[in-house]
Amino acid sequence: xxxxxxxxxxxxxxxxxxxxxxxxxxxxIRGELTLxxxxxxxxxxxxxxIAAGVLLVVGLLRIFYFEKGADYxxxxxxxxxxxxxxxxxxxxxxxxxxEFLSWxxxxxxxxxxxxxxxxxxxxxxxxxxxxxxxxxxxxxAALMARGIG
Numbered sequence: 001x002x003x004x005x006x007x008x009x010x011x012x013x014x015x016x017x018x019x020x021x022x023x024x025x026x027x028x029i030r031g032e033l034t035l036x037x038x039x040x041x042x043x044x045x046x047x048x049x050i051a052a053g054v055l056l057v058v059g060l061l062r063i064f065y066f067e068k069g070a071d072y073x074x075x076x077x078x079x080x081x082x083x084x085x086x087x088x089x090x091x092x093x094x095x096x097x098x099e100f101l102s103w104x105x106x107x108x109x110x111x112x113x114x115x116x117x118x119x120x121x122x123x124x125x126x127x128x129x130x131x132x133x134x135x136x137x138x139x140x141a142a143l144m145a146r147g148i149g
Contacts, residue, residue, distance in 0.1 A: 003066060004062075004066040004067065007058055007061060007062050007066050008062065008066075010054065010058045011055065011058045011059055011062060014051045014052075014054040014055040014058060015051075015055055017047065017051040018048060018051035018052055018055055018134075019134055021044050021045070021047045021048035021051060022048060022127065022130055022131060022134065023131070024040075024044045025041060025044050025045065025048065025096070025127050026127050026128070026131060028040055028041050028044070029041065029096075029120070029123060029124050029127055030124065033112060033113065033115060033120065034112060035107065035110065035111065035112045038100075038103050038106070038107050038112060038113050039107050041100055041103075042100045042101075042103060042104070042107065045096065045097055045100045048093070049093075049097065052090060052093070055086075056086070056090075076144060076149050077149040078140045078143040078144045078148060078149030079140070079144055079149070081136075081140050081149070082137050082140035082141060082144065085133055085136055085137050085140070086137060088133070089129075089130050089133045089134070089137075092126055092129060092130060092133075093126070093130060095122070095123065095126050096123045096126055096127060099115070099119065099123050103115075
């Protein structure tokens with residue numbers, strides 16, 4: 001197996017892990033907030049963050065060292081759209097992460113976190129936006145793979 005293939009594999013595994021973590025967050029945040037759900041949301045968000053970091057680092061390594069080169073990618077509108085959307089969604093994901101981190105004391109004490117309904121609705125909305133953004137990122141990836149853009 002070549003180094004390029006290994007990095008492609010790592011890129012895909014981290015992307016699928018990110019999507020799976022986001023789907024789990026989506027399901028958990030829709031239901032009633034319980035201590036078990038709050039703890040699982042916190043752990044899942046850690047997995048989400050690690051997957052996003054690995055995805056970004058491995059993706060950049062592929063661009064600069066293992067694939068067609070930076071000039072090719074940065075001259076592609078679909079790649080620029082994909083990377084821009086990834087960064088935007090990454091910045092947007094800070095809001096749920098901060099919320100989940102704010103629950104640490106309560107969950108460590110065995111209590112359900114107290115969350116304002118408006119805040120919970122905002123976190124739900126952001127996770128929905130992230131899921132929709134992932135769909136657009138996948139579209140951009142498919143277009144890129146076909147040389148479109």
